[in-house]
Structures are given as structure tokens and as C-alpha cells.
Amino acid sequence: MTFSHFSAVLLFSLFTSVVFGITQRAEPKMMIRFGAYCFVLFVGAVIIASWVMYGIKH
């Protein structure tokens, strides 16, 4: 099975955020909020790091 690097990042972020949300918060509403927060941080950090690496190379 072939994934692009970005789709691999999205899948990793999704599944990891689900587990973090469930295990790190007690209330369902807070679980969803924390899971979404983790997902945005994961993906956002990757996008920023990608642009930084692009900037270093060019």
C-alpha cells in the first residue's frame, strides 16, 4: 500500500489524537475538544516544519 507523506501524517495525527482525547480528558465534550486541538497541532506543526525545510533548501 502506498501513501503520500501528507496522507500518512493525516492518518497518524487522526488516530493519535483520538487516543489522546479519550485518555487525557474525562468529559466527552472535552475529549472531542482536546482531540481536535491535538490534531490541529500535529498537522499544523508538520506544515510549518515543511515550509521551514523548504525555506532552508531554497
Added chain:
Amino acid sequence: MATDAQQVAQRIPGEKSSLPAMVLIAGWLIPGLGHLILGKWIRALLLFVSIVSMFAIGLAMQGKIYSPSTGDILDILGFAGQLGLGLLCGLAHAFGWGAASSVNTLADYGTKFLVVGGLLNYIAAVDAHSLANGRKAS
């Protein structure tokens, strides 16, 4: 009438019971089983799908299954992480799933999926243990 969650939360911390140890081991062996035993089936299903998907994607990307007997400290650490997958790790070793080494970048990503899947399952099993002994409210 108290719900299952309230009954679990009202359990006295430190009280002698085999339930916390049982859900800890069950949650480690099969992702989400600890939460299922506690009646939290939606969380159990989400944990099961997430961790088994991490495992399946890791294998599909030709991730490496670590062996503890190579003598390399990094291999031992990788094995400790993947051991968190419980029975899935045992199945991978029994049937020879996964690659012996990471041959390209995506395979290296696959290895990370396998290790992180195991580490997430450790967290999920400990969460079930905390729910069972009352340390976590709900």
C-alpha cells in the same frame, strides 16, 4: 439509579479488587477491551479502531517489527514500544508479519506507526486501569 460510570467512580481508591488489574491486562492484550469491560463501548470501539488501524497501516507500509534479541539498545526500545500492541505484537512475530528492516522512507514511517500504536495502547490500558480504580472520574 447509578450508572456504571458512577459506580466505577465511587469505588474507593486502594480497595482490594481484581478489576483494575484485569482491565489493565485485557486492555493491553486487545486494544479497547479494558474500556469495554467497564461498559464504555464507544471509547472501546474508538480505541480499538485507532490502534488496530495504526498497526495495520504500519504493516501495509512495510514497517519493521523489532526483535528483542539483536543486542542493539534501539532495537530493544523499539521492541518495548511494539510490545504495547499486546496480542497484535504476538501475531506479528508468530506469522512473520512486517519487514526485517526499513528499506525506504515510507517503511520508516510504518515502523513509527507500529511503535506509536503500541505506546498509545499502553496509555489506553492505563486509562482503563485508572477508571476501574476510581482515579479517573469518568
